[in-house]
Amino acid sequence: MAKPKEDFSLKQTRPNISGTKSTSSPMNRHDLVEQMQFIYVKILKAKDLPNICDPYVELILGSYKGTTKFFEKKSDPEWNQAFAFKKERIQASVLELLVRDKADGSSEMIGKIEFNISDIPMRVQPDSPLAPQWYRLEDKNGVKLRGGELMVAVWMGTQADDAFSDALHSDATTSVSDAYTRSKIYHSPQLWYLRVNVIQAQDLVLRDTNRKNPEIFVKAILGNLVLRSRVSHNKNVNPMWNEDIMIVVAEPFEGPLVLSVEDKLQPNKEESMTLGRVVIPLKNTMKRVDNAPASPKWYNLERPELGKNEQEEVKFSSKLNLRISLDGGYHVLDEATYYSSDLRSTAKPLWKPVIGLLELGILNATGLPVMKQKEKRTDAYSVAKYGSKWVRTRTVLDSLTPQWNQQFSWDVYDLCTVLTIGVFDNGHLEDGIVAGKGLHQRIGKVRIRLSTLESNRIYTHSYPLVVLYPSGVKKMGEIQLALRFYCASLIDMLQTYSLPLLPKMHYISPLTVYQLDSLRHQASLITSLRLSRAEPPLKKEVVDFMLDVGSNVWSMRKAKANYERVLELFSGILAFLKWFEQIRHWTNPATTIAIHVLLLLMVFFPALILPTIFLCLFLAGIWHYPKRPRYPPHHDTKLSGAETANVEELDEEFDSFPSRKTGEVLRRRYDRLRSIAGRIQVVLGDLATQGERVKSLLSWRDSRATFIFVCFSMIAGLVTYITPFRDLVILSGLYVLRHPRLRGFPSLAQNFLRRMPGRTDSMF
Structure with missing residues (x-):
């Protein structure tokens, strides 16, 4: 029997949330998630306990148990710990708090307190604690003790309660693993481009005085990163380079920049000899926001084997001329350009004003697979990333249908950005306790482009979690999300379509493709290292999956998919040529006669040509409005070529870089082929994206942009109808040939087109 085809479609849902489409302002921070009732127990401290005891508190509510930390030999302990028990799973009628002594290992009970569930008060936000x-x-036996008291607060509340994030949840944590399973917010480090302009060196001292035509270059070392300049064309002791070395650094700056001048000993080998070096701290480095060059400065070089006093004795006076600056006018790319969630420059004075607020409700997931095969369990949590803010839900232990119901929000500076949500299995846990060495396995990922969302509308959908494996594409379950984009100012939002997509420094002093690839790799590595040092850590495999690290490696599947996208774009031209051939052959005489009449009208009344074209564009936009997409785009397995890729192609795609294949010759040639083919793949993807952006002008995928273009077409049609054709030609020619000082850089048309959505959002 054939295996049923998996359903990768997007499904609209109707969760029980309080948010409505008519919401005019984001007042309720928890109206995009289903309310969950919790019994909160906050244990603060105790007093007058027996003098010699190691006290701790055990909470018992039906089958649920929780324990606080214990103190050694303390009669007045302070715990200040909160616990949360999910009400819908509670079957008991009494909450018991037992104060126990852990000193002798028997955990003898010192005393207890009981609360009837029906008597617990309800707290509703924004009530005070x-x-x-x-x-x-x-x-x-229920008899009051002469000594011993416990300070406790017990109440009923929802996930909007202040204690929710710090509480130990009955379905998400244990007293041992709470630090690794709590909901947390992370922020990416502030990244800068460090530009080291190596100008020249003077009075170098060669180790071999008889050496002729030395090949001298500069090596830059920052932490574990090592970069080098090209070999100077001046084969003497006064070499010149005038070359930029670009490095990504993060605040706070850790470690100095070490620059060493090296003499390459043999042309075909990497072995070199250090002629001198200089150590430069970064905390006082000049920060610039434009392309004004930094002031050059001469640095005294030191020979590594000599001390400071010895440098003066041997009169070692070699110098290195440098320009060093932190370029804050760029946006440091740490994720794929098409899926970027932030386009702001590093320097905060250059930031655009906030245009809206994005709110995300992560409700639940269904149909998740078993990720820990040995234990037959899944400990799932979700991560969402937008801009520099990362959010992580709590981990729900041992559940294939976890319910998170947590809401988060972000400030929006640009609509042409992408929100990324990923689901992972918590590898820190084994049998509910901390292991710390496990891999956080990916379960799936969802991307949502903000420009495809209507303002003040709530989107509630169940997104398929689709992952590509060497064995093929696999559905890992579904995640239910609620989204809302709140627009602060319609005028400011529409104005962003006329602005450059990236900061101006990217156009005034552009970086090369090779520089961008190298810098993005550095940025993603720094981000993953910094986030992995948080507590609890956001592991490197999680950050790499969210940032699409390695997405530019060669893939036969992607190349075929991009090729099909290009063919689909040209299919319209082929259809037009086929239709024209039918006109020529009088397949439909009425249509052919109408074309003859239209041809004569255009010849005798040329002033009607442009108005007719713009009128057709206007009518086409209006015609497509009822058919506009109603849902955000999601992964399309057919468009990505995931369904048709064979095992050999997938094995090649998941092969490491460099290849694991045997044979040095085969490996070298194979890696070179993949590197070249990867660039071709990117070019094909860019070509397809540009064509899709033009096509999306009338598709209402970005309803605001299509509205602007339709209005422009109508106004342009009226203007071209009123203005004589000769005047239009003169004005158009003068506009195209105008002086460069009068031109915007880049032009409004380029800015508008670059903001159009392509189909890259639906690609793996």
């Missing part, structure tokens, strides 16, 4: 109270402990 419930005041804790002192409760006298009781013995096993």
Whole structure:
């Protein structure tokens, strides 16, 4: 029997949320998620306990148990810990708090407190926190003890409660693993482009005084990163380069920049000899926001084997001329350009004003697979990334249908950005306790482009979690999300379509493709290292999956998919030629006669040509409006070629770079082929994207942009109808040939077109 085809479609859902389409402002921060009732227990401290005891508190609510940390030999301990029990899973009627002594290992009970579930008060936001109270402990028979009291606050609340994020959840954490499973917010480090302009060196001292035509270059070392300049064309002790070395650095700056002047000993080998070096701290480096060059400065070089006093004795006076600056006018790319969630420059004074607010509700996931095969369990959590802000939901232990119901928000500076949501299995846990060495396996990822969302509308959909494996494409379940983009100012939002996509420094002093690839690799590595040092850490495999690290490696599947996209673009031209051939052959006489009449009208009334074209564009835009896409785009397995890729192609795609194949010759040639083919693949993708952007002008995929273009077409049609054709030609020619000082850079048309959505959002 044939295996049923998996459903990778997007499904609209109707969750029980309080948010409505008519919401005019983001007042309720938890109206995009389903409300969950929790019993919160906050244990603050105890007093008058027995003098010699190691006290801790055990919470018992039906089958759920939780414990606080314990103190050694302390009669007045302070815990200040909160616990949350999901109400819908509670079957008990009494909450018990047992104060126990861990000193002798038997955990003997010192005293207890009981609360009836029906008597617990309800707290509704924005009520103030419930005041804790002192409760006298009781013995096993319910008799009040003479000594021993516990300060506790118990209330009923939702996930909007202040204690939600810090509480130990019954379905998400244990007392051992709470630090690794709590919901957290992370921020990417502030990244800068460090530009080191190596100008020249003077009075170098060669180790071999008889050496002729030395091949001298400069090596830059920053942490584990090592870059080098080209070999100077001046084969003497006064070499010149005038070359930029670009490095990505993150604040706070860790470690100095070390520049060493090297003499290459043999032409075909990497072995070199250090002629001198200089150590430059970065904290006082000049920060610039434009293309004004930094002031050059001479640095005294030191020979590594000599001390400072010895340098003066041997009169070692070699110098290196440099321009060093931190370029804040660029946006440091750490993710794929098509899926960028932030386009702002590093320097905050250059930031655009906020145009809106993005709100995301991560409700739940269904149909997740078992990720820990040995334990037959999945400990799932979700990560969302937009701009520099990363959010992580709590980990739900041992569940294939986790319910998170957590809401997050981001400020939006540009609509042409992408929100990324990923689902992972928590590798820190084994059998509910901390292991710390496990791999956080990916379960799936969803991308949503903000320009495809209508303002103030709530989108509730279930997105398929699709992952490509060497064995083929596989559906890993579904995640249910709620989205809303709140527009602060319609005028400011529409104005962004006329602005450059990237900061002006990218156009005034552009970086090469090779520089961008290298810098993006550095930026993603720095981001993953910094986030992995947080507590709990956001592991490197999680960050790499969210940032699409390695997406530019050669793939036969991607090349074929991009080729099909290009063919689809040219299919319109082929269809037009086929239709024209039918006109020529009088397949439909009425249509052919109408074309003859239209031809004569255009010849005798040329002033109608442009108005007719713009009128057709206007009518085409209006015609496509009822058919406009209603849902955000999602992964398309057919468009990505995932369904038709064979095992050999997938094996090549998942092969490491460099290749694991045997044979040095085969490896070298194979890697060279993949490198070249990867660039061709990117060019094909860029070509397809440009064509798709033109095609999307009338598709209403970005409803605001299509509205602008349709209005422009209508106005242009009226203007060209009123203005004589000869005047239009003169004005157009003068506009095209105008002086460069009168031109915008880049032009408005280029800025507008670059903001159009392509079909890259639906690609893996």
